[in-house]
Amino acid sequence: MSASPVYLDAATAAPLHPVARQALLAALDDGWADPGRLYTQARRARQLLDAAREACAQTLGVRADELSFTSSGTTAAHAAVLGGLAGRRRVGPVLVHSAIEHSAVLHAAEKHVAAGGAATSVPVDRLGRLDLGRWAAAVRAPGVALAALIAASHEVGTLQPVAAAAQECAEAGVPLYVDAAQLVGRAPVPAGWSVLTASARKWGGPPGVGLLVVRKGTRWESPWPADDREAGRTPGTLNLPAVVAAAASLRAAAADAAAETARLEPLVARIRARVAAEVPDVEVVGDPDHRLPHLVTFSCLYVDGEALLHALDRRGFAVSSGSSCTSSTLRPSHVLEAMGVLSHGNVRVSLHRETTAADVERFLTELPGIVAELRAEAGVVGL
Amino acid sequence: MTAPAEILDCRGQRCPLPVIAVARRLPEMPVGTVVRVLADDPAAAVDLPAWCRMRGQEFLGTITGPDGPAFDVRRRH
Structure with a gap:
């Protein structure tokens, strides 16, 4: 008999919050019209969109007109x-970013560089903490238009x-610019940013909704072809029921x-302590703090990351990995690489509102045996 | 720079195989010996130095030659 599934990949997408489900179903009936039109159904849709914007702005402590919805994080x-x-191209062409930004930020940076711009990557230490001295020097260099920092690493x-x-x-x-995808809905975002983004599926909202906040006075110019929706910041029709949810x-x-x-927090602390104590190497x-x-x-020495993911999946555990064999590009996670930590046998566990202490206990009970089995199969025991 | 006593050709192998190869071979060599690992899996550049740190062995550096990336490791204990 197979055990009940334990989903431990909230950092990719948290299970839909019951409130989101309820709001989504209600808004499917009420929010299908185009909020930009001038008839009764459209006005109802506009009311829903305005209320959603107001609610999100309030939670983030920003003005409603600073917040736009997008089609994803x-x-x-x-x-x-x-x-x-x-928006600041006249100041210069340089983007400063940490080495551990989300790939969405790095891919945008690559596009900018390919179009003749420049980018400076600021390193992190072994624990994945930004090198503040290098950051300070990088943002003070001439020609810097924007700096980008992830609020908390989505991988570690x-x-x-x-x-x-x-x-x-x-x-x-x-x-x-602060990428707050892992923080919004979980913890307050520190002050001082000019642009912020988040992703609804990380907090239990539906997939396909992102937030883009541009503070008043920030020079920001839409990189897309002109469109008057969302204060000119997001082209195309929003999925309004998903936005409401x-x-x-x-x-x-x-x-x-x-x-x-x-x-x-104590469950994560338990995983950190027990994995280190009970899984060798x-x-x-x-x-840690x-x-x-x-x-x-965590990363398990001599273990193939893809094999580990599949073995865990067979026992009902859904986790993700930064190992190269689990990525479509067959490259190791740039975050683990920047930190200089082991990239193979890598597992990321992320918890959510439905995760119980019993789920974590079952994971911790089964993991050492699963890793030992894979090592025995690969003939690497005792190396 | 110490010349490598042995070359482990791990080209075409995916991680963790190059790391396993050096973990098997290095302890069989005398202390102080340098082994060169040829490995074209991009993860090797991350994982070989990490393995050395975890095992207390010495990572001497990366050389990119005609055979692709090569990594020198010295047995320290």
Whole structure:
């Protein structure tokens, strides 16, 4: 008999929050019309969109007219980077970013460089913490249009020194874009940023909704062809029912965030301690203290990451990996590479509101045997 | 720079195989010996130095030659 499935990949997508499901179903009946039109059904849709925007803005502590919805977190990140660079192109062509940004940010940076721009990557230490000295020097260099920093690593959970990095940017007169995908709905975002993005599926909203916030006074110019929706920041029709569900679930997640942190933090601490103690030759990575409350990453020496993922899946555990064999490009995670930590046999476990202590216990009970079996099969025991 | 006493050709092997190869071979060599690992899997550039750090062995560096990327490792204990 196979055990009940245990989903441990909230950092990719959290299970749909019940509030999101409820709001989504209601909005399917009420929010199908185009909010830009001038008839009764459109006005109803407009009301739903305005209320969703107001709710999200309130949760983030920003003005409603600073917040636009996008068709995904990735699209929001692309718009943040390319729009922030376009808005300050007269200042210079340089994007400063950490080495551990999300691939959406790095891909936007590559596009910028391919079009004649420039990018400076700032390194992190072994724990995945930004090198603040190098950051300060990089943002002070001539020609910097925008700086980009992830609020907390989506791969290893290390919180970044956003407030200090923002201070350096302010002194250099450079706007800061913060990718807050792993923080929004879980913890307050430190102040000092000019542009912020988030992704609804990370907090239990539906897939296909991103947030793009551009603070008043920030020079940002849409990188897309002109379109008057979402204050000119997002082209195309929004999936309004999903937007409504995202807003409702953000409010619910934010209301529960402190309690969820208090519940999940000890579970993550237990995983870190038990994996290190009970799985031989394992490297638990990321900052042990300044970290996300719901995410933990480790690498098992001599183990093939893809084989480990499949073995865990057969036992009902859904996790993700930064190992090269699990990526479509067959390259190791750039985050693990930047930290200089073992990239093979890598597992990222991320918890959510439905994760129980019993789920974590079952994972911890089964993991050492699964790793030992794979090592025995590969003939690497005792190396 | 110490010349390698042996070359482990791990080209075409995916990680963790190059790391396993050096973990098998290095302890059979005398302390101080340098082994060169040829490995074209991009993960090797991350994982060979990480293995050396975890095992207390010495990672001497990366050389990119006609045979592709090569990594020198010295047995320290």
